[in-house]
Every structure is written in structure tokens, then in C-alpha cells.
Amino acid sequence: MRVELAGGAFTEDRFELIVTLIRLFAESRHEWVVTPDQFEIVRAYFQEHAPTRAQAYALMAQKGAVSQAWSAGPATLRPVVSVTYDSMPDHVEDLTRPARLVVENQEGDGAFVLALAHVFEAGQVIRAHGNRWLEFVQGGGSGEVPKVVASEAATFRRVKRVAFLFDSDRMVPGEASKHEKAVAALGELGVPGHVLRFREAENYVPNRVLAAIAGPRRELAARIDALKKLDPHQRGHFDFKHGFWDRKKACPAVPDAQKDLYAPLPDHVMAALRNGFGENLTVILEREARAGKLKEADFEALGPEVVAELKGLLALLQEII
Template sequence: MRVEVASDAFTTGGFEDVVTLMRYFTEDRHDWVVDPRQLPAIECFFSEHTPSRASTYTRFARKASVSARAWTSSRRRERADTISVTADSLADHTADLGRSAKVVVENGDADRSFLLAVARVFGRERVIAAERKSWLEFTHSGGGGELPKRARHEAAGFRLLRRVVFVFDGDRMTPNERSKHEKVAADLRKDAIEGHILIRREVENYIPTKVLAAVKGRQSALTTRISLLKSLIPEQRAHIDIKNGFADKKTKQAVVPAAQAELFATLPPATVKGLREGFGEGLPQLLEREVEAGNVKESDFAALGSEVCEELKALLALIDRII
């Protein structure tokens, strides 16, 4: 996070917290924003209280002041949220900035793999590094019904800064359908917990088609299913059950759910039958492996629709802001 430390925080009483903040800044955990007018007071404080580190800290302060000026003059403000730390808030802010930021998801393993893979593809290296260093953690809630409770539990661990983001599956069977999570998401936002509801049905609906070619199984049958999937129009691709296909849970026959009858009305019966099995479990983890192998690019997501890239970039920016 971008952090301003007010001049009144540089006092003997706040010494230990100030030094802790300096560690966060020098290890690049958080970004220090310094007003050039603060430099004399900052240099005096460190010279008196940390003489052995004074030159290092004051040099870092000067560098931070230059970065602050460059930031102010720039029109690109992706991480524009800046925390102002005062003498009164110093202890609480320092405690909050030392905790891991939390992304609360429905499925810890699958959603973590998906979001880290997407972060790598879209160049959000800060997200990757933060997760690797445990500055960012993905919290498993066990499903959409439990997610609000878990998000509030994580938020309660912070004193002033609720560095928590939630991510719900859309669970939308058709385009323009209102997600069943809208109300609880609105309630979470009222409690200063930000988050996102996926526009498509599930994370699997965001996985590029080329990744599915790496699914294990008989190659000829897989090739046929992929070909049939490519024949779907974008709206159908966004809301089909990628994991389970059109298989009825009881009869195992190929059946289009009643709620999707109009959406898939144009599909030939042979296509419905051919997509009966879907592509199985573990697709987000497969995406992560393919991304790490260098087999996936931003253009592969764009092939699903330009709005996919826009949505995923916005979601990553939301996560980046709490790191």
C-alpha cells in the first residue's frame, strides 16, 4: 500500500512503530510517500534515534520524496489509495500493515491457482511476489454461502485498514442474470470490505480454450469436445458448465438445464450430446501450470471476449490495492 507518515508520528513515543514501518518500506512491502518538506524533520529524527541506520533511512526518505513527486505528476494512478499515518494512528496502522492482506474465495486451491495464473499473464508481478512472501493470502471459505462470514472474520483481524477482498463466482446461468450473491456483496461493501462477483458463471468460464487441450484423457474425444465448445457463441461459452457439461446428475444423459433452454436453443442435439461430459475438475490448477510453462498469453483470454481482459484487470487492480 502507499503510505504517508505525518511529521507528528516521528516522535520518541512512536519510535518502535516508526522503525517497523521503515522495515516494511525498505523491503518493498509497502510504498513510502514523503513530502519533501518533511525531510529535515525526518533526518533529525533518525540521526537522534537510530544513528547507525540514519544514513540509510534518510537516503531512502529522499528517494521516496522523489517518487512521490513523480507519482503526483503522473496521470496513471492505478494504486491511488494512500494511507495517512499520524501519531494517533501509528500503532494501529503499523499493526495492520504488518498483517497479510486477504483474498477470501469460495475454493482456496482452485481460486488461488486461477488468480495467480491471471496475475502472471497480465503482468501483476506485485501480486505474485506478495503471495510468495506471505504478504498476501488466499482464504478458503468453502462456498458462496460461507464466504461472507469468513470475509467478516478476516476483516475483524484488522484495526483500521480492512485489507480484505472477496471474490464470488457469478453462478449466473444466463447473461444479464442477477447473481444470487449481489445482496451479500452489497452488505460486505457497507462494512468496508471490497470485492468482486464474476460476470461469467464460474472461474472455469474464463479459462482459455487452448488450455483445455492439456486435459488428460483420450485425445480424439477431447479434440472433438474442444471443437464443439469453439462452436458456441460467446454468451453460451460464458455460462455453460465447463466442468460437468450437459450431463444430468441423475440420469447422466445430455440435458440442457431448464433455466438455460433459451440460451442454448440453437444448439444441435449432437452438440449437446458431444458436450455432455464437460472437461472435469482441476482446470484452474491446469491453467496455472500452463501459464508457468509459458503457454498462455493475454491474447488467449482476449479470444474469449475483450470484456474478459477488462474484468480480470479490474479484479487484479482491486487485489493489488490491499497488498
């Protein structure tokens, strides 16, 4: 997060807290925003209270001031956390804790997010997760996620470094997500989040990744060829894990809500996709992304708004890290 220390916060009784913040800045865990008029205050403070480290701390402040003066673009538009003398104990507590992303499935959704970070070069997200500065929290199912999010947010004092990610569970394009009421309630608590536009995270898995699934090559190739017959809307709401299969009746079927969406598909395409692509698709996605086998173009092929949506999700995470 971008953090500014008010000049009045540099007092003797706040020394330990200030040093804690400086350590966070030194680790690049947070960004120190320094205005030019503060530099002399910072230099004099550390010259008195930490003379052996004064030069190093002053250099950090100077870099923060120079960066602030010359930087431009989205990074400088991100909100700044203003730390004052009174707020410092609470802010230090919040800024030293890991940011929290509440998801429906910790392993699967966590792998999805990290895969996107590798593809779209969101190094801050990868580094934060690797250093345990960002943690994925198991929500326990979509119905429980709002409760878990609210509980996590309540543990922060001033800066709620919590966000959430929902599958939309939309059966057709444009359908209202069942999570809309929960999202509105969490917004009132000051907690940001994202509801996927497609049905589930698996709908964002490119064909290149599906080709890496273990199993008989010929049958898998036939399924992928059939998948290519779907238009972006059909692909975006297909049940990737289970396909066109009624698990209760144990027979091929298209849900009633999707009959119009998939009516144009030939029978042989429906038959080839009846079993879907199985579990752990986002784990495979992360593996392939980590190995550098995916590019932005692989996601552009999924639909005209996909890349912008996924980059927006990563930007949301960078806000709370």
C-alpha cells in the same frame, strides 16, 4: 499499500513502530509516500535516534519523495494510508499482517488468481503471495463466504486489508447474481470484492489450456472443436466441469433456465459437450500460465470485456496488498 507518515509521528516513543514501518518499506511490501516538506524531518529524526542507519533511511525517504513528485498514472491515484502519532500502533498492526482474499475454493480460486497475475504481469500479486503477504482464505461455500469475510475484516483495526471473490453462478447473461445482497452488505462494512461476470472461474479458461488436459487426444480435440461452436455468451455460462449432464438423472440434459441460450446449437455439438472438461481446470490454468504459455490475446478471445474485468480483479488485490 501507499503509506504516508505524518510529521508529528516522528517521536522518541514511536521509534520501534517507525522502524517496523521502515522495514516494510525496505522490503517493498508497502510504498512510502514522502512529501518534500517531510524530508528534513525524517533526516533529522534518524540522525538523532538511529545515526548508524540515518543515511540509508534518509535515502529511502528521498527516493519516496522523488517518486511521488515524478510519478503519474494509476499508481499515484491509489489511496494513501495516513499514519499519525495516535494511529500508529493500529496501523502498524494492520500493515504487518497478510492481506486476505476470501474465496469459495482456496485451491481452485487461488490458482485462478495467480494464473491471471502471471498472464497480466501483476508481479506485486505473485510476490505478495510467495512471501505470504497475501493469503487465500477458504470461504467454505458461497453461503458461508460473507460470514468469513466479515470475520476476517473484524480482525483488522483500521485498514481492512480484506477482499472477496465470488463465482456469479449466473445461468444466462445479465441474470442477477444470487450474491448481490451479500455484496452490498460487505460493501457497507468497507470490504471490496468482485463477482465474476461469467458463471464460474472455469469459464475464463482459454482453449489453449483445455488442450493440456490429460486424456485421449482425439476425444479431447472433438470436445474443444465443439466448444468453439459456442458464442461468447454460451461459453461464458457453460458448465465446464460437468457439461450438459444431469447428475441426478445421470443423462444428458440442458437446465431449463438455459434452454433458450443453447437452443441454436446442433445436436452433435451438445453431444460432444455432454461430459464437460472435468475438475482442476484452474490448477491447469495456473500451470500453463506459470510456464509462460498464455498471452493476453488468449483471454481477449473469450469476449470483449474479459481482459478489462480480469485486470480490474488484479487491481483490486493490489489495493489491499
